[in-house]
Amino acid sequence: MEKIQICPGCGLPAVAVKAEAVKYNVVESLQGLINLKNKWSVCVNPACDCSYFSNTLELSTKDLIVSLFFKDKSDNVPICYCSNLTRGEIKEAVKNDCKSIDDVQNYTKKDITGMCEERNPLGKCCRNVFLRTISDTFNKD
Numbered sequence: 723m724e725k726i727q728i729c730p731g732c733g734l735p736a737v738a739v740k741a742e743a744v745k746y747n748v749v750e751s752l753q754g755l756i757n758l759k760n761k762w763s764v765c766v767n768p769a770c771d772c773s774y775f776s777n778t779l780e781l782s783t784k785d786l787i788v789s790l791f792f793k794d795k796s797d798n799v800p801i802c803y804c805s806n807l808t809r810g811e812i813k814e815a816v817k818n819d820c821k822s823i824d825d826v827q828n829y830t831k832k833d834i835t836g837m838c839e840e841r842n843p844l845g846k847c848c849r850n851v852f853l854r855t856i857s858d859t860f861n862k863d
């Protein structure tokens with residue numbers, strides 16, 4: 723088992739993340755500082771400004787080229803980062819009778835997938851969050 727890392731900003735347990743996702747999502751000026759051999763973690767506490775950190779480097783949410791869907795609940799934040807498909811676009815699609823991921827992708831014409839390991843800020847597939855966003859929108863009506 724990997725040791726759970728503690729966020730230096732808020733002191734809460736963080737989630738391990740692939741270095742490739744860190745490198746892809748930081749602003750260009752910081753990319754040279756991202757050592758792919760380091761262990762990286764991401765703080766998922768919505769109230770904390772820290773984003774990624776390693777033993778030697780701590781980044782804030784402002785050091786990234788994207789907004790983090792688990793820290794920023796606004797509608798213009800991506801849920802699917804491969805297609806830059808936002809929370810607001812998914813809500814809009816659901817209100818127009820889309821009921822599945824396929825429906826939403828067809829409706830929005832944003833159906834690029836398969837780059838999650840790099841583009842998604844958690845380095846994971848967006849599928850679960852995508853499904854939850856669809857069901858949350860249903861449950862609000």
Ligand SMILES: [Zn+2]
Nearest residue numbers: 729732765770
């Ligand atoms: Zn934190």
